[in-house]
Amino acid sequence: MATRSTTRPARSKAAVRPPGRRRRTLRIDHTKRWRPGARKGSRCGYTLDGKTCTRSGAHYCEPRADRVVAFFAELLVHPAGGRANHRFELAPWQEHEIIRPLFGEVIWSEQWGRYVRRYTRATIVMARKNGKSALLSGIALYMLCGDGEESAEVYGAAANTRQAGKVFEPATKMVKRSPILAERLTHVKNARRLVDEQTGSHYEVIPADADNELGHNPHAFILDEVLSQPDDSLWKAMRTAAGARAQPLMLAITTETSDQVSFGAEFIDEADRVMEDPARAPHHFVFVRKMPRTVEELERLWRLFPARAELPVSTDPWDEANWAWPNPALDSFLSRQSLREEAEEARQNASAENGFRQFRLNQRVSQVTRWMPMDLWDACTGEVAPAPGWVTGRLEGRRCWGGLDLSSKLDLTAWALCFPGGEVLWRFWVPESVVPVLSEHTGGRFEEWVSDGWVTETEGDTIDYERIYDDIEEDHQLFRIVDVTYDKWAGEPVRQAIVNRTGLEMIESDTTYQRMTGPMGELMRRLKARELTHFGNPVAQWMADALECKSPRDDPDRIRPVKPDRGKSGKRIDGMPALLFALDGSMRGMPAPSIYETRGLASL
Numbered sequence: 001m002a003t004r005s006t007t008r009p010a011r012s013k014a015a016v017r018p019p020g021r022r023r024r025t026l027r028i029d030h031t032k033r034w035r036p037g038a039r040k041g042s043r044c045g046y047t048l049d050g051k052t053c054t055r056s057g058a059h060y061c062e063p064r065a066d067r068v069v070a071f072f073a074e075l076l077v078h079p080a081g082g083r084a085n086h087r088f089e090l091a092p093w094q095e096h097e098i099i100r101p102l103f104g105e106v107i108w109s110e111q112w113g114r115y116v117r118r119y120t121r122a123t124i125v126m127a128r129k130n131g132k133s134a135l136l137s138g139i140a141l142y143m144l145c146g147d148g149e150e151s152a153e154v155y156g157a158a159a160n161t162r163q164a165g166k167v168f169e170p171a172t173k174m175v176k177r178s179p180i181l182a183e184r185l186t187h188v189k190n191a192r193r194l195v196d197e198q199t200g201s202h203y204e205v206i207p208a209d210a211d212n213e214l215g216h217n218p219h220a221f222i223l224d225e226v227l228s229q230p231d232d233s234l235w236k237a238m239r240t241a242a243g244a245r246a247q248p249l250m251l252a253i254t255t256e257t258s259d260q261v262s263f264g265a266e267f268i269d270e271a272d273r274v275m276e277d278p279a280r281a282p283h284h285f286v287f288v289r290k291m292p293r294t295v296e297e298l299e300r301l302w303r304l305f306p307a308r309a310e311l312p313v314s315t316d317p318w319d320e321a322n323w324a325w326p327n328p329a330l331d332s333f334l335s336r337q338s339l340r341e342e343a344e345e346a347r348q349n350a351s352a353e354n355g356f357r358q359f360r361l362n363q364r365v366s367q368v369t370r371w372m373p374m375d376l377w378d379a380c381t382g383e384v385a386p387a388p389g390w391v392t393g394r395l396e397g398r399r400c401w402g403g404l405d406l407s408s409k410l411d412l413t414a415w416a417l418c419f420p421g422g423e424v425l426w427r428f429w430v431p432e433s434v435v436p437v438l439s440e441h442t443g444g445r446f447e448e449w450v451s452d453g454w455v456t457e458t459e460g461d462t463i464d465y466e467r468i469y470d471d472i473e474e475d476h477q478l479f480r481i482v483d484v485t486y487d488k489w490a491g492e493p494v495r496q497a498i499v500n501r502t503g504l505e506m507i508e509s510d511t512t513y514q515r516m517t518g519p520m521g522e523l524m525r526r527l528k529a530r531e532l533t534h535f536g537n538p539v540a541q542w543m544a545d546a547l548e549c550k551s552p553r554d555d556p557d558r559i560r561p562v563k564p565d566r567g568k569s570g571k572r573i574d575g576m577p578a579l580l581f582a583l584d585g586s587m588r589g590m591p592a593p594s595i596y597e598t599r600g601l602a603s604l
Contacts (some may be wrong), residue, residue, distance in 0.1 A: 026092040026093060026096055026097075028096045028097070030060045030062070030065070030096070030100055030101060030104060031059075031060050033060065033101060033105070034278045034279070035058045035059070035060075035105060035118065035282070036058045036107065036118075036279075036282045037058070038057055038058040038107055038108065039056070039057040039058075040057060040108040040110070041056050041057055041107075041108025041115060042056060043055070043056050044056060044059065044061055044106070044115055046061050046063050046064055046115070047063060048063035048064075048066050048067050048070075049063075049066070051063045051066065057107075057108065058105075058106070058107045058108075058118065059105075059106060060100075060101070060104050060105055060106075061104050061105075061106050061115070062104060064103060064104050064106065065099070065100040065101075065103055065104030067103075067146070068099055068100075068103040068104075068142055068146070069090060069095055069099060069100070071138075071141075071142050071146045072088045072089070072090055072099070072138050072142075073087055073088060073089050073090070074087075075141075075146075075178050075180055075181055076088035076138050076141065076174050076178060076181075077174060077177045077178065078134060079134060079137070079170040079173035079174055079177075080134075080170065080173070081333060082333060083333060085177060088134070088138060088174075091131075091328075091329065091332055091333075093328040093329075094131070094135060094328075097287055097328075098124065098135070098287050099139075101119075101285065102117075102119055102122055102285050103117065105117065105118040105119060105285075106118055109246065111246075112246045114246075116246050116247040117247040117249070118282065118283065119249070119283055119284065119285040120242075120247070120248055120249060120250060120283045121239075121249075121250045121251075121281075121283055121284045121285065122249065122250070122251045122252070122284070122285040122286070122287075123251075123252050123253075123254075123267065123268075123270075123271040123274075123284070123285070123286050123287070123288070124251070124252070124253040124254075124286075124287045124288075125253075125254055125255070125256065125268055125271055125286075125287070125288045125289065125290065125362065126253075126255070126287070126288075126289040126326060126327070126328065126362055127255060127289070127326045127327050127359060127360050127361060127362040128255055128359045128360070129327075129329075129334055129360075130327055130328055130329040130334055131329050131333055131334075132224075132253050133166050133167050133170050134170050136156075136167045136222055136224065136251070136253060137167055137168075137170040137171035137174060138171075138174070139220075139222070139251065140154055140156060140167065140168075140171055140203055140220065140222055141171055141174060141175070141181065141194075141203070143203075143219060143220035143249060144185075144194065144196055144201055144202070144203045144220075145181070145184060145185065145196045145198070145199065145201065147219070147247075149199070149201065149219050149245070149246075150199050150200060150201070151199065151200040151201055152196075152199065152201035152202075152219035152220070153201070153202060153216055153217055153218050153219055153220075154201070154202070154203035154204075154218070154219060154220040154221075154222075155203070155204060155205075155206050155216065155218050155220070155221050155222070155238065156168055156203070156204070156205050156206070156221075156222045156223075156224065157205070157206050157207070157221070157222070157223055157224070157234060157238075158223070158224040158225055158228065159225060159228035159229065160207065163224060163225065163228070164205040164206070164224060165192065165205055166224065167222060167224055168192055168203075168204075168205045171194065171203070172187055172194065175187065175194065184196060184197075184198060191204060192204055192205040193205075201219075216238065216241050217241055217242070217244055217245070218238055218241055218242045218245070218248060218250075219242070219245050219248055219249070220248065220249045220250075220251065221238040221239075221242065221248075221249075221250050221251070222251045222252075222253075223235060223238075223250075223251070223252040223253070224253055224254075225253070225254050225255065226252050226253075226254035226257075226263070226264045226267050226268070227254050227255060227256070227257035227258075227259075227262070227264035227268075228264075229263050229264060230263070231263050232263045232267075235250075235252070235263075235267075238250065252267065254267070254268065255358065255359055255362055256268060256290060256358055256362045256363055256364045256365075257364060258354070258358055258364065258365045258366055259366070260364070260366040260368045260548070261564070265364070268288075268364075269370055270284075271284075271286040271288050272286075272288060272370065273374065273545065274286045275288050275304065276300075276304065276373075276374050276375055277374065277375070277378075289325055289326045289327075289328060289362060290325075290326055290361075290362040290363060290364075291312060291315075291317065291322060291323075291325060291326045291357075291361035291362060291363050292312055292315055293315060293363055293364070293369055294315065294369060294556070295315060296371065296373055296524060297315075297369070298312060298314070298315055299373075300373045300375070301325075303373075303375060304375070310324040310325050310328070311325055312325050317343075317353075317356070317357060317361055317363075318343055318347060320336070320339075320340070322361075323336075323339055323360075323361070326360070326361050326362040326363075327339070327360070339360060342356055342360060343356060343360075367550050367551060367552075367553065368548050368549070368550045368562050369548060369549060369550075369551075370547075370548050371520075371547050371548055371549040371559075371561075372544045372545065372547045372576075373527070374544070374545055376527040376528060377527065377534075377541065377544050377545075379527075379530060380422075380526075380527055380530055380532045380533055380534060381533070381534060381535065381536045382423075382533035382534070382535055382536075383535060383536075384535065384536035385535040385536060385537065387452065387453065388452070388453045388454055389453075390535070391423065391425070391535055392425070392478065395419060395423060395425070395479065396478050396479065397478075397479070397480065398419055398420075398479060398480060399419070399420060399479070399480045399481075399482055400417045400418060400419045400420075400479050400480070400481055400482065400582075401417070401418050401481070401482050401483060401484075401485070401582045401583075401584075401585030401586045402415065402416070402417055402418075402472075402475075402481050402483070402484035402485070402504070402581075402582055402585065403415070403416040403417075403418070403484070403485050403486070403577070403578040403579060403580065403581030403582030403583070403584070403585065404416075404472075404484055404485070404486040404487070404578060404581065405486075405487055405574045405575075405577040405578040405581065406468075406486065406487060406489070406494060407463070407574060410431065410433075410434070410461065410462060410463075411430070411431075411434060411463075411572075411574075412428060412429070412430045412434065412438075412455075412572050412574050413428070413429045413430070413463055413468060413574065414426060414427070414428050414543075414574035414575040414577070414578040415427040415428075415468070415471070415472060415475075415578055416575065416578035416579045416581070416582045417475065417479060417481070417582060418579065418582035418583055418585070418586050420586070421533075422526060422531045422532045422533050423533050423535075424532060424533065424534050424535075424537075424540075424579060424582070425535075426537055426539065426540050426575050426578065426579075427456065427471055427475075428454065428455040428456065428539050428574070428575065429455070429456045429457075429458060429463055429464075429467060429468055429471075430450070430455055430456070430457055430458070430463070431457075431458055431459075431460055431461055431462050431463050431464075432457050432458065432459055432460065432461075433460070433461040435447060435450055435457060437570065438570065438572070440570070441570025441571070442542065442570075445538070445542070449538055449539050454537065454538060454539050455539060456471070465494070465497070469497050469498060469501055472484075472498055472501075472502065473501045473502055476501075476502040476504060481502075481504055482505075482585065483504065483505040483506070483507055483585050483588075484498065484504050484505070484506050484507065484585070485507045485508075485509045485581035485582065485584050485585045486506060486507070486508065486509065486581065487509060487510060487511065487577065487581070488508045488509065488510050489510070495508075507585065509581055509584060511560050511561055511563075511577055511580075512560060513552065513558040513559070513560050515560075515584070516559065516560040516561060516580060517557070517558045517559055517560070518584070518587060519580040519581070519583040519584045519587065520549065520559050520560070520561070520580060521559075522583050522587055523579070523580060523583055526583075537575075539575060540575045540576075540579075542572075543572055543573045543574065543575040543576050544575075544576060546564060546571040546572065546573050547561060547573050547576045548561070548562045548564065548573075549561055549562060550562045561573060561576055561577055561580065
């Protein structure tokens with residue numbers, strides 16, 4: 001399989017460091033982790049082994065994190081493998097990138113009148129065979145009897161009880177080999193349950209059948225291999241049931257999925273977004289380790305994790321220098337030799353290659369990938385427009401290029417204008433019947449956008465094309481539109497109506513590889529160079545976040561946008577093709593000057 005590769009900038013030593021000898025020392029200052037600016041709460045005062053936390057407000061409480069680390073090291077042993085029966089001393093990446101931030105970050109709770117864990121949801125995405133079962137088992141046991149919760153209910157689930165048992169069984173082995181836990185906990189084999197009589201708590205495996213799991217009150221819920229879940233029903237059932245707990249934890253762990261339109265794909269994509277922007281969901285802890293498939297994904301990692309020695313140096317799946325990132329346990333309890341053998345087999349067999357990429361490199365083997373790096377998009381905001389039309393006055397009379405992505409009469413339509421200075425303006429139209437559907441998928445934001453004027457709602461079940469023509473005619477009068485590139489799907493009647501009203505030159509296009517590769521490459525170039533300004537348009541941002549692209553297997557340099565399944569996902573990207581059409585026009589440049597402009601009437 002061909003793949004586009006890149007070389008890390010020369011300033012990074014990781015690009016030339018030989019495989020297997022890269023410095024793996026992990027240094028993390030937990031006090032500098034992003035957190036909400038909440039200042040509520042008195043001095044923390046949490047004390048463990050003579051160490052007292054003196055911080056206040058949202059903060060990292062070191063003694064709380066120490067407690068969990070000590071629980072692993074002092075009460076647990078590794079249940080299997082080369083470290084079986086040895087003390088469970090967390091690897092540096094397990095301790096400092098998962099356990100300490102997950103359990104050490106706290107916020108003040110007005111409801112409970114005390115500090116509670118900041119994170120109520122956690123998503124861990126990494127390749128297989130990196131010790132996830134033992135780690136999850138340890139977390140489950142801590143939540144059962146180490147977290148100080150009375151009548152704690154801890155549940156584990158997966159695609160079936162057999163799969164969920166892969167986390168439960170290591171937990172029972174840990175209990176048997178720990179004198180303290182063996183005395184305290186009772187194993188009820190037939191029910192697959194561990195019981196703590198001292199606190200009235202229990203940990204058990206449940207089937208992945210949400211209809212039967214609505215009577216629980218979970219203190220912790222652990223969902224293994226999200227990619228195997230058919231939908232979000234079980235996750236929703238358990239998450240809504242945890243509302244009565246002071247500091248519940250909903251923990252999901254998974255390897256990448258191969259199904260682009262699935263609960264697992266959406267779950268993982270959301271974790272990706274939170275990794276980029278923690279403020280998006282301050283309660284959501286994420287640990288995502290995936291081998292990048294594209295240059296854009298690789299560069300995104302370099303921006304998010306500067307100077308990390310284990311970062312990939314290219315997109316080459318066969319380069320061992322790239323294996324440590326998706327496999328944090330490499331060279332400790334994950335054998336490099338086993339990966340080498342699997343890689344060699346995968347290079348000779350296409351089906352084996354997909355398995356190696358998905359399960360060993362944690363890549364989504366679908367040809368479709370999430371494309372827009374939102375940190376670059378956000379960096380091109382410029383001044384945030386408080387309302388539509390806020391920047392219209394300063395751009396009035398200027399030249400620009402138009403792009404029109406006309407949907408069916410039953411959905412959303414987008415119009416974009418791209419100016420030589422990089423400014424972009426949009427208009428969006430939608431029939432009123434679609435507004436409730438899109439509002440449901442956006443947490444009510446879409447209705448707000450309609451109310452604030454970012455989206456024009458037309459009466460009825462279908463879009464009013466006359467309103468679209470009116471608005472385009474208004475823009476024609478405000479700006480000097482050079483030409484309009486439109487999707488040929490819109491049809492001849494639309495072209496004729498716009499030409500009859502405005503006289504604008506209309507240029508037919510489509511979203512094929514041939515027509516989209518250039519504009520998409522230009523858009524990425526402008527984002528990286530900060531030569532685009534979108535003024536924080538909230539509808540365009542929503543669409544940029546959902547933008548996915550596809551490449552043919554034999555030529556990954558060719559790309560085109562992919563419109564998501566509108567019914568299943570609720571996503572829309574119409575504003576992005578409209579922008580790409582407008583960029584296509586700007587790349588063609590200005591029309592050739594008229595002979596009358598260059599030579600004048602007198603010369604003829």
